[in-house]
Amino acid sequence: MTFDDETVMAYVDGELEPPARVALEAAMACDPQLLRRVEAQRALRARLQRACAPLLEEPVPERLLDAARGARAPAAVPPLPRARPPVRRWSWPQWSAIAASLVVGALFGPPLLHPPDGSVTARDGRLLATGALAQALSRQLVSTQAPNAAVRIGLSFRRRDGAYCRSFLLRAPSPLAGVACREQDAWRMQVLAGAPPGPAVGDYRPAAAAMPAAVTGTVDALIAGEPLDAAAEAAARGRAWSQ
Amino acid sequence: MPPPAELHAQLVALLPRLRRFARSLTRNVHDADDLVQLAIERALARAAQLQADAPLAGWMYGIVRNAWLDEVRARERRQRLLTPDVGDSLAGRVSGPTDAEQLAVQEALASLPEEQRSAVALVLIEGLSYKEAAYALGVPVGTLTSRLARGRGALQRLLGEPGPQA
Known part of the structure; x- marks a missing residue:
């Protein structure tokens, strides 16, 4: 008796009904070639399962847990991404992993796989603003910033959990845009994107208008209500951006 | 359909498997997570269609896969500037x-x-x-x-x- 491939596969998949199963098992006992075919299918199945098993161990992102619990208003759900990166939380310790996951917009400029000098640092698996960028995020107001400032703030807004967030545009050493939120007395990156080459000096467009889509998409996904106006922004700074 | 609390709990339990399946479709974790999120929202919006004895996992896998086919068609329509291969290789470095x-x-x-x-x-x-x-x-x-x-x-x-x- 011969068994076609689909029958052998069905046997390995536990889908063969008893009469056919018994017949195949009986044949296997005295047909080494059939046995090899069964073993090859078993090996493939086991190999796929083994290789894909670790994916089940990965932590599930909060946003998916929220969605499954129905904790999120459907209206707030962004569509699937185009070039826009979804907003995520990161826990990988290395800069390169964090940076690679945060950095989007590969169309502009070189890959940003090392920290731009002194503006962003990885600490405890979080990517935080430092130096001039941190200063600007803490001090600079959209309403009063100089048009040629090294760091330009696009928007200030509150996230759904109440945290203050600000989008920014950094001209040097390479054009970089992003969104940072105030978490535990630091500015934590939510997204970083390569920005298109900067406008000429004297371009008075608001920084918000020059933001890459990745950044504006992240703002859209995070923001609760409207961006802060000048008074609210100044008041938030007065409280050191604590909630 | 199961009572809402039970449905939510079952969905939460299914998440790791749905993510893994979505990953096999999209090839990158970010698209996969967006896909799962979209599928869950679609599923919750259509929960009334789910019969009590229907297998939730099979139903959910189907919604994930249909959402992906929709997305692929939409991407083809948009003729993305960033080709899928470029996007995938970038994402592959992130968490492949x-x-x-x-x-x-x-x-x-x-x-x-x-x-x-x-x-x-x-x-x-x-x-x-x-x-x-x-x-x-x-x-x-x-x-x-x-x-x-x-x-x-x-x-x-x-x-x-x-x-x-x-």
Whole structure:
């Protein structure tokens, strides 16, 4: 008796009904070639399962847990991404992993796989603003910033959990845009994107208008209500951006 | 349909598997998570259509896969500037498998036509029965098994046999 491939596969998949199963098992006992075919299918199945098993161990992102619990208003759900990166939380310790996951917009400029000098640092698996960028995020107001400032703030807004967030545009050493939120007395990156080459000096467009889509998409996904106006922004700074 | 609290709990429990299946479709974790989120929202919006005795996993896998087909069609319409390959390789660096064996298997899977890949992922990786997988994919069992056979044949050619023993 011969068994076609689909029958052998069905046997390995536990889908063969008893009469056919018994017949195949009986044949296997005295047909080494059939046995090899069964073993090859078993090996493939086991190999796929083994290789894909670790994916089940990965932590599930909060946003998916929220969605499954129905904790999120459907209206707030962004569509699937185009070039826009979804907003995520990161826990990988290395800069390169964090940076690679945060950095989007590969169309502009070189890959940003090392920290731009002194503006962003990885600490405890979080990517935080430092130096001039941190200063600007803490001090600079959209309403009063100089048009040629090294760091330009696009928007200030509150996230759904109440945290203050600000989008920014950094001209040097390479054009970089992003969104940072105030978490535990630091500015934590939510997204970083390569920005298109900067406008000429004297371009008075608001920084918000020059933001890459990745950044504006992240703002859209995070923001609760409207961006802060000048008074609210100044008041938030007065409280050191604590909630 | 199950009571809402129970449905939510079942969905939460399914998340790791839905993410894994979505990953086999999208090839990158970010798109996969967006896909799962979209599928969950669609599922919750349509929960009334879910019959009490219908297998939730099969139903959810089907919604994930249909959402992906919608997305693929939308991307084709938009003729994305960033080609899928560029996007995928970028994302692959972000959180792709680090293990050579995992990488080989995932690349082999990724090279299959979508229909074969879905069949292989649901039956061989997710462990669905033929009936459940056929239900998820909306095809007769005979169609599922022939896709599965072709997918397996291609994987064996790509991966060589036998595979390394773990």
